[in-house]
Amino acid sequence: MAELSIGGYTFREVEPRRYVVSVDPGRLRELAELIVREESYLSTISAVDLPKENAIELNYVFWSTKHRVALIVKTRVSRERPVVPTIVDIVPGALGGELEAYDLLGIVFEGNTRLRRGFLVPEDLVSKGIYPLRKDAGV
Amino acid sequence: MAVVEIPIGPQHPALHEPIMLRVRAEGEEVVEVAVNTGYNHRGIEKLMERNSWVRGMYLAGRVCGICNAVHTQVYVQGVEKLMGVEPPPRANYIRTIVMELERIHSHMLISAVMAEIVGFDTLFMLIMRDRERVMYLKELVTGNRVHADIHILGGVKRDIDEVRRDRILSELRVIEERLKYYRKVFEEDYTLLKRLAEVGRIRKSEALSHCLVGPTLRGSGVKSDVRFDDPYAAYSEIPFDVVVRDEGDSWARMVVRLEEALVSVGIVRYALEHLPQGPAVPKAFPRAAKVGEVVSRVEAPRGELIYHIVSTGGGNPYRVKIRTPSFLNIINTEFTYLGHRLADVPVIFSSYDPCISCTERVLVVDEKKGVRRYVSLRELARWGTT
Known part of the structure; x- marks a missing residue:
């Protein structure tokens, strides 16, 4: 399997044109800055609730138009305190992804001033404080 | 001058996606735009977790009416990877044909809508008339005019026979002529140029940093097309051009679409003429997937469409x-309206290929007192005369 090194971080190829690296949430901003320099845009932020491991996994999927590969950054936060730093100031296009992950799974992106409930979730669920895509949401 | 807040949306009688733009204007100049969403969140991601892999395929096709075949494709190709199934080459070609027919009619639709929005209703009707030819071809191949539902895990549901193939090829000649004419109209018509050129310009660096995709990205000079960069279905075997323009304005985005529709005609023609022999319709398909995850991408008419599918084994997706x-194209383009006139807002918004409407109320904000009150459109119109 091939590898790709960007600023000291080694991305491992898991399938054709998909390179993955796992980091701590604290490294996200540094890594985002490095990836943006590779003429990349952020495709999506995909959050997966893992109640058995008491964690929520975040997948930042970037597409590098320079390397023509997807650069996937994986990070994990605890379900009780799901806080990661925002990357909206580095990648303005991350806004939608962060708003969505906050509204549907309750991930707090520290530093993003536009986070709000009701971005996608209807009011009746918001008023009950439910994050619908959590596995124990009961919706 | 008072800043007037005008809610544009969230209802539109003709198109999909209820969404609202909160536009703040000082006189005619737009000073702030905020996008309001959440009017139609259907919880399809949650529904998929509850349903089997096969049912998920039908759900995916119903995410969007216009581009349903690409949604099914991106889901099916991801699930096929998790299941270890490889579709036969003929099935891949048929999938490609359906997806490209879809791209042609989608690009024709937004060109028609754009014509209507700038007040060119004749062009709207002409394009919609000719779009019906493509819808007919889609019905000929899939059995349905709008919802293709031709995919099945490991192949397609219907094969294309010789009679259908010849019928499509002859119809494509007419469609190609019409598309060339509409491209000429968009390139040369004085009214369209006046309304579209230099409006909503996005620089190359802005398009990348704001994560725009599809014709919007390519209209700003970035050569990025999933079909070319990350080929799926039969695209690695079919020669085609990626259309790029450097202007970055609403006009460039529309011309990219019409050019692309012409490229799509070429792809459909090539695929039909080089249709591999062999089976296309599988006799059976698996019901369970292996443990794993896959990031599946396709080029929808509006740009990169991406699914992240997680499987923990068994009969349902985990996520x-x-x-x-x-x-991306709607939420991240708030900055492109600034400095333009109010009348340009619908043009810029439509150039991203979504849909909007105008409600009949206006919210006036008194910046000094912080008071808000609603005014009817009729009342607003009278202000101009006094």
């Missing part, structure tokens, strides 16, 4: 994350 191209 399906859907990110549609319009999600």
Whole structure:
């Protein structure tokens, strides 16, 4: 399997044109800055609730138009305190992804001033404080 | 001058996606735009977790009416990877044909809508008339005019016979002529140029940093097309050009679409003429997937469409994350309206290929007192005369 090194971080190829690296949430901003320099845009932020491991996994999927590969950054936060730093100031296009992950799974992106409930979730669920895509949401 | 807040949306009688733009204008100049969403969140991601892999396929096709075949494709190709199934070459070609027919009619639709929005109703009707030819071809191949539902895990549901193939090829000649004419109209018509050129310009660096995709990205000079960069279905075997323009304005985005529709005609023709022999319709398909995850991408008419599918084994997906191209193109383009006139807002918005409407109320904000009150459109119109 091939590898790709960007600023000291080694991305491992898991399938054709998909390179993955796992980091701590604290490294996200540094890594985002490095990836943006590779003429990349952020495709999506995909959050997966893992109640058995008491964690929520975040997948930042970037597409590098320079390397023509997807650069996937994986990070994990605890379900009780799901806080990661925002990357909206580095990648303005991350806004939608962060708003969505906050509204549907309750991930707090520290530093993003536009986070709000009701971005996608209807009011009746918001008023009950439910994050619908959590596995124990009961919706 | 008082800043007037005008809610544009969230209802539109003709198109999909209820969404609202809160536009703040000082006189005629737009000073702030905020996008309001959440009017139609259907919880399809959650529904998919509850349903089997096969049912998920039908759900995916119903995420969007216009680009349903690409949604099914991106889901099916991801699930096929998790299941270890490889579709036969003929099936891949048929999938490609259906997806390209879809791209042609989608690009024709937004060109028609754009014509209507700038007040060119004749052009709207002409394009919609000719779009019906493509819808007919889609019906000929899939059995349905709008919802293709031709995919099945490991192949397609219907094969294309010789009679259908010849019928499509002859119809494509007419469609190609019409598309060339509409491209000429968009390139040369004085009214369209006046309304579209230099409006909503996005620089190359802005398009990348704001994560725009599809014709919007390519209209700003970035050569990025999933069909070319990350080929799926039969695209690695079919020669085609990626259309790029450097202007970055609403006009460039529309011309990119019409050019692309012409490229799509070429792809359909090539695929039909080089249709591999062999089976296309599988006799059976698997019901369970292996443990794993896959990031599946396709080029929808509006840009990169991406699904992140997680499987923990068994008959259901554990998580399906859907990110549609319009999600990026609408939410991340608030900055492109600034400095333009109010009348340009619908043009810029339509150039991203979504849909909007105008409600009949206006919210006036008194910046000094912080008071808000609603005014009817009729009342607003009278202000101009006094």
